[in-house]
Amino acid sequence: MYLSSSSDDNSVRVHNLMLKKDPCVATFTQHVSLPTQICSTSDSSLLISAGRDKVMTLLLFVILTTGILDNEYIWCDLVI
Numbered sequence: 001m002y003l004s005s006s007s008d009d010n011s012v013r014v015h016n017l018m019l020k021k022d023p024c025v026a027t028f029t030q031h032v033s034l035p036t037q038i039c040s041t042s043d044s045s046l047l048i049s050a051g052r053d054k055v056m057t058l059l060l061f062v063i064l065t066t067g068i069l070d071n072e073y074i075w076c077d078l079v080i
Helices: none
Strands: 002-006 012-016 024-028 035-040 046-051 055-063 069-079
Touching (some): 002 046, 012 046
């Protein structure tokens, strides 16, 4: 189970709620202004963030067959 969050440091983070120690598994710093919206698929393999900087970031994660989110990811910035 994963939780996505945004912060006033302009980052988007993905947390694995099953991990007790260091649950943050990915941090993205593509935004130059506050990320205001985050949307993800039910398995957390795809995440879209949008911010005040008028940038939408599409993040595609590699999920291992064990269901664990790997640290490998691809991102694409879409300027709107």
